[in-house]
Amino acid sequence: MSKIRVSTTVNGDAAEFLCESGSSLLDVLRDTMGLTGSKEGCGSGDCGACTVVLDGEMVCSCLVLAPEAEGRTIATIEGVAEGSVLHPVQQKFLEHAALQCGFCTPGFIVAAKALLDRNPNPTETEVRYWLAGNLCRCTGYDKIVRAVLDAAAELRQERTPA
Amino acid sequence: MNAPEQMKQFRHVGTRPVRPDGVDKVTGRALYSPDFKAPGMLWGAILRSPHPHARIIAIDTRQAEALAGVKAVATGRDLPTLESLVMHVGEGASDIVDVSHNCLALDKVLYEGHAVAAVAATSPEIAREALALIEVEYEELPFVLGVEEALAEGAPILHDNVFTKGVDPKPDKPSNAAMRVEMGGGDVEGALASAAATVTGRYSLEPVHQGYIEPHACVASWNGDGQAQIWTSSQGHFSVRALTASVLAMPQADIRVTPLEIGGGFGGKTTIYLEPVAMVLSKKSGRPVRLAMTREEVFRATGPAPGAVIDVRLGAAADGTLVAADVEFLYHSGAYTANDAGAGVSSAIGHYRIANTRVVGVEVLCNRPAAKAYRAPGAPQVNFAVESAMDELAGKLGIDPLELRLKNAVVEGDPQTTGLPWGRIGYVECLEAAKAHPHWSAPLGPNQGRGIAGGYWGNYGGPSTVNVSVAEDGTVTVATGSPDIGGSRASMAIMAAEVLDIPYERVRAVVADTASIGVSMVTGGSRTTFATGMATVQAAEEVKRILCERAARIWGVAADQVEWRSGEVTCLDGEKQGQVMSAAAIAGRSFHSGGPIAAVAALSAKGWLPGFGVHICDTEVDPETGHVKIVRYTAIQDVGIAIHPDYVEGQIQGGAAQGIGWALNEAYIYSKDGKLDNAGFLDYRMPVASDLPMIEAVLVEVPNPSHPYGVKGVGEVPIVPPLAAVANAIHAAAGVRLRDLPMAPDRVYAALHPEG
Ligand code: FES
Ligand code: FES
Numbered sequence: 018m019s020k021i022r023v024s025t026t027v028n029g030d031a032a033e034f035l036c037e038s039g040s041s042l043l044d045v046l047r048d049t050m051g052l053t054g055s056k057e058g059c060g061s062g063d064c065g066a067c068t069v070v071l072d073g074e075m076v077c078s079c080l081v082l083a084p085e086a087e088g089r090t091i092a093t094i095e096g097v098a099e100g101s102v103l104h105p106v107q108q109k110f111l112e113h114a115a116l117q118c119g120f121c122t123p124g125f126i127v128a129a130k131a132l133l134d135r136n137p138n139p140t141e142t143e144v145r146y147w148l149a150g151n152l153c154r155c156t157g158y159d160k161i162v163r164a165v166l167d168a169a170a171e172l173r174q175e176r177t178p179a
Numbered sequence: 180m181n182a183p184e185q186m187k188q189f190r191h192v193g194t195r196p197v198r199p200d201g202v203d204k205v206t207g208r209a210l211y212s213p214d215f216k217a218p219g220m221l222w223g224a225i226l227r228s229p230h231p232h233a234r235i236i237a238i239d240t241r242q243a244e245a246l247a248g249v250k251a252v253a254t255g256r257d258l259p260t261l262e263s264l265v266m267h268v269g270e271g272a273s274d275i276v277d278v279s280h281n282c283l284a285l286d287k288v289l290y291e292g293h294a295v296a297a298v299a300a301t302s303p304e305i306a307r308e309a310l311a312l313i314e315v316e317y318e319e320l321p322f323v324l325g326v327e328e329a330l331a332e333g334a335p336i337l338h339d340n341v342f343t344k345g346v347d348p349k350p351d352k353p354s355n356a357a358m359r360v361e362m363g364g365g366d367v368e369g370a371l372a373s374a375a376a377t378v379t380g381r382y383s384l385e386p387v388h389q390g391y392i393e394p395h396a397c398v399a400s401w402n403g404d405g406q407a408q409i410w411t412s413s414q415g416h417f418s419v420r421a422l423t424a425s426v427l428a429m430p431q432a433d434i435r436v437t438p439l440e441i442g443g444g445f446g447g448k449t450t451i452y453l454e455p456v457a458m459v460l461s462k463k464s465g466r467p468v469r470l471a472m473t474r475e476e477v478f479r480a481t482g483p484a485p486g487a488v489i490d491v492r493l494g495a496a497a498d499g500t501l502v503a504a505d506v507e508f509l510y511h512s513g514a515y516t517a518n519d520a521g522a523g524v525s526s527a528i529g530h531y532r533i534a535n536t537r538v539v540g541v542e543v544l545c546n547r548p549a550a551k552a553y554r555a556p557g558a559p560q561v562n563f564a565v566e567s568a569m570d571e572l573a574g575k576l577g578i579d580p581l582e583l584r585l586k587n588a589v590v591e592g593d594p595q596t597t598g599l600p601w602g603r604i605g606y607v608e609c610l611e612a613a614k615a616h617p618h619w620s621a622p623l624g625p626n627q628g629r630g631i632a633g634g635y636w637g638n639y640g641g642p643s644t645v646n647v648s649v650a651e652d653g654t655v656t657v658a659t660g661s662p663d664i665g666g667s668r669a670s671m672a673i674m675a676a677e678v679l680d681i682p683y684e685r686v687r688a689v690v691a692d693t694a695s696i697g698v699s700m701v702t703g704g705s706r707t708t709f710a711t712g713m714a715t716v717q718a719a720e721e722v723k724r725i726l727c728e729r730a731a732r733i734w735g736v737a738a739d740q741v742e743w744r745s746g747e748v749t750c751l752d753g754e755k756q757g758q759v760m761s762a763a764a765i766a767g768r769s770f771h772s773g774g775p776i777a778a779v780a781a782l783s784a785k786g787w788l789p790g791f792g793v794h795i796c797d798t799e800v801d802p803e804t805g806h807v808k809i810v811r812y813t814a815i816q817d818v819g820i821a822i823h824p825d826y827v828e829g830q831i832q833g834g835a836a837q838g839i840g841w842a843l844n845e846a847y848i849y850s851k852d853g854k855l856d857n858a859g860f861l862d863y864r865m866p867v868a869s870d871l872p873m874i875e876a877v878l879v880e881v882p883n884p885s886h887p888y889g890v891k892g893v894g895e896v897p898i899v900p901p902l903a904a905v906a907n908a909i910h911a912a913a914g915v916r917l918r919d920l921p922m923a924p925d926r927v928y929a930a931l932h933p934e935g
Contacts, residue, residue: 054207120442
């Protein structure tokens with residue numbers, strides 16, 4: 018079976034790949050493009066470890082067929098920091114010890130950034146419901162939620178200097 | 180050495196620096212098991228049994244082998260025949276024959292999902308295609324899933340060579356009761372008969388999965404010269420090496436296991452499933468081979484925590500003094516003898532002073548995946564029953580449930596269930612902290628109730644090796660053999676920095692492979708900060724001694740004329756008095772003054788102490804639906820001394836969340852034909868962020884006098900009390916006593932509406 022050629026933009030750079038018609042975007046990111054920051058916890062849309070942003074929408078990349086990425090823009094965990102400067106969500110995850118094993122962390126960070134991009138001032142409940150598609154088995158979510166709320170506060174300060 | 184009493188002088192211990200592996204993990208750069216690739220690697224896949232119990236009559240692999248792109252096929256016949264040998268690696272003991280047969284079944288499959296054959300091919304698609312071409316002829320056998328059914332007369336017997344261990348005389352018939360453990364003493368029946376109040380109850384729990392988000396995966400590469408490499412994540416790469424070498428009957432030193440980052444284990448990654456199979460496929464194909472499980476395979480084929488049926492009777496005098504406890508439980512072993520009954524027996528009632536006790540635990544074989552350690556393995560199940568019974572007893576006696584626990588709580592010197600005296604434990608301190616906590620007296624809303632439960636876990640010490648070395652610029656590397664699952668690199672760096680009195684950033688901690696550091700036991704049993712920490716302190720102390728000795732030599736003064744102060748050596752000798760020499764200055768000259776500066780500590784840590792915890796839980800029970808909401812949760816724990824409090828709190832919060840999941844939602848569900856019905860995260864419902872409130876972790880510090888910094892293990896304790904804390908809170912909120920987990924809405928609803 019011949020492979021399908023797909024042209025996309027990944028983390029701001031043009032990227033082309035060949036894939037099977039049934040490949041998931043996650044498989045292509047991880048196995049073809051070497052972007053293993055997005056994780057596969059389930060492959061069925063239930064854990065959020067594979068979360069990426071596709072044309073501005075948060076998606077589980079394990080549920081997206083790779084050919085669907087044609088002409089679209091993909092943002093993964095590898096593009097969240099600007100060079101070696103961490104995004105405030107990443108920085109706050111470190112400061113709050115919001116990761117233990119860290120396997121869920123890329124998915125949480127991509128999802129949390131997507132939340133703060135559209136809602137700079139979420140309540141704790143809004144954070145909890147937004148992140149309800151991301152499983153973490155280690156932390157009990159307490160420090161993750163605190164990190165996201167703290168990142169939001171920091172981002173707001175940057176936007177509206179006191 | 181810093182004695183715990185001097186804790187106020189700590190410079191680093193008790194601080195919360197960013198972990199050294201943090202940036203890698205928030206940027207997606209950290210390499211976990213499924214991320215690793217080797218050049219020329221093949222993709223493996225495993226064929227699994229569709230039957231819960233069957234004899235393998237024949238396996239025909241010819242068509243699979245003939246498929247283009249397939250480079251190797253393996254079955255149980257490709258593993259060497261082994262003599263029974265019980266190995267104490269990982270967490271608990273396992274017979275190497277069972278480990279081998281669990282990796283690839285030989286004559287029988289014992290559960291749905293049991294591995295039967297494996298292939299390696301040039302792509303994952305071809306590997307999967309090849310699996311479909313393997314023909315296995317099975318003779319289906321009757322199967323058994325429940326512990327009581329498995330012990331019934333005429334039940335299908337899983338292993339005809341298993342005779343119940345722990346009973347005298349040795350039985351003459353094989354049995355599914357793999358092991359019986361009993362402890363206790365006194366006159367239980369007499370004490371119960373004369374008790375002012377007694378409670379009796381039967382409790383049940385389903386098996387639950389550890390639920391780590393990273394599925395198992397590995398890459399193995401076995402060269403023609405007999406030397407091999409394995410890249411995998413696990414809780415202990417030395418255990419992976421020992422078990423894999425034993426299954427393959429090869430020398431351990433011929434396997435080098437490189438630990439990749441581990442995406443959670445909770446006890447479930449203390450054994451092996453894939454490594455010997457990947458090794459065989461690599462040997463046959465002459466190429467590196469990756470094997471990786473899907474989530475479904477993780478559920479069907481890796482170790483859940485055992486389910487249980489537990490009978491409890493407690494008796495107390497009118498003033499609340501406990502006089503008798505009788506506890507008897509059956510734990511699911513699954514396909515092979517598991518290790519939970521012993522720990523269940525020793526942790527059932529040891530937190531109370533009771534004169535007359537009888538605790539019996541039985542490991543029961545049944546056609547489910549082999550049970551494996553899950554955070555405080557064996558303790559939460561029986562604690563759920565005992566702490567629920569304590570709540571009920573408090574109600575009968577009209578005594579506050581916290582006061583009843585305080586009245587009977589063990590203190591240092593009291594006997595454990597084993598008869599040995601307790602050391603410097605902190606149960607009473609935790610109960611007092613609970614009583615004083617504002618949560619305990621906060622007002623409750625409508626349909627809300629508050630529950631409390633206490634519990635403990637024995638923790639462990641054991642073997643660890645650590646190498647502390649000083650670079651030419653005076654910076655320090657700490658290499659351990661302990662995988663970092665939740666921040667242990669940070670705590671090792673803190674302890675080394677504390678000993679050397681240098682900035683945390685000048686110490687880098689790494690996890691070394693099996694060829695680069697000495698043997699270290701698994702990161703499990705809540706042992707790493709304690710035991711590997713002890714080795715880190717010891718090696719750092721030795722490095723400090725060497726640095727002092729070198730400085731004395733360079734100055735030409737006697738060794739006792741120098742002193743380590745603020746990360747430098749100070750000269751006390753008359754002429755050079757007050758001169759200082761930094762680690763960098765000493766290490767920079769080390770090639771000409773005695774050689775590189777490094778020290779290894781290889782020890783088997785003793786003097787560990789158990790951790791005790793008390794959890795307070797508020798629930799709100801919806802009378803319309805039976806849904807239970809956790810509205811407030813406080814987990815109080817004696818942690819010895821917290822080296823890095825953030826990660827200690829994280830352990831407590833994570834353990835509590837897992838316990839809440841176990842209490843309310845999680846359970847293996849089987850169909851009538853013995854197949855797991857909920858082998859995915861959609862139907863196996865673990866708590867998500869919107870299910871939980873903030874979990875307040877309260878650290879009580881009762882230092883361990885046997886550890887240089889007072890450490891007690893912290894990771895496992897917090898999953899012990901939540902099951903009963905939630906059940907007791909539901910009782911307080913709705914007046915119904917639920918004795919069967921999970922307390923899912925349908926069960927709660929049924930309890931609320933007994934008329935149906
Ligand atoms: S891997 Fe995509 S949601 Fe779990
Ligand atoms: S930190 Fe381990 S799963 Fe979230």
